[in-house]
Amino acid sequence: MTVRKIVNYPAAILELKCKEVVKFDKKLGKVLDDMYDTMIEFDGVGLAAPQIGLDARIAIVDIDDDSGTIEMINPRIVKQEGEQTGPEGCLSFPGLYGEVTRPNYVKIEAFDRKGRPYTLEAEDFLARAIQHEIDHLDGILFTTKVSRYLEEDELEGAECE
Ligand SMILES: [Zn+2]
Numbered sequence: 001m002t003v004r005k006i007v008n009y010p011a012a013i014l015e016l017k018c019k020e021v022v023k024f025d026k027k028l029g030k031v032l033d034d035m036y037d038t039m040i041e042f043d044g045v046g047l048a049a050p051q052i053g054l055d056a057r058i059a060i061v062d063i064d065d066d067s068g069t070i071e072m073i074n075p076r077i078v079k080q081e082g083e084q085t086g087p088e089g090c091l092s093f094p095g096l097y098g099e100v101t102r103p104n105y106v107k108i109e110a111f112d113r114k115g116r117p118y119t120l121e122a123e124d125f126l127a128r129a130i131q132h133e134i135d136h137l138d139g140i141l142f143t144t145k146v147s148r149y150l151e152e153d154e155l156e157g158a159e160c161e
Pocket of ligand 1: 091132
């Protein structure tokens with residue numbers, strides 16, 4: 001188990017458009033395993049590679065439901081529908097939470113750690129987490145989408161991604 005250090009805002013790597021992964025090798029598997037350990041250690045529901053200092057289009061999401069851990073390499077959003085507004089946090093912004101409006105439904109295409117392409121549809125909170133992580137890969141931070149910052153007594157249901 002290797003817990004990596006989380007990169008906190010401000011840091012240039014958090015606002016970069018990350019590079020595509022071209023090699024689906026053992027090193028990629030190790031990065032994904034470390035990202036999982038790091039996400040669990042810091043009690044997050046998702047983590048993107050730039051948050052551990054890597055310029056690569058790799059992200060994971062695990063909201064502790066039936067979907068398990070979703071590993072997304074070079075993910076691409078192919079469809080978005082509807083709207084949801086809810087509390088959001090980010091492991092790179094400790095203690096900061098805000099209300100963010102995002103599409104309620106998302107369909108993505110991505111690759112798994114073996115380089116196999118897959119398609120995934122998600123709604124509600126899972127869709128929120130997936131879109132938060134994919135934004136990270138384009139250097140887009142949730143703070144650019146916050147409509148209202150939340151006080152401590154309003155944090156019910158807020159998770160860090
Ligand atoms: Zn985040």
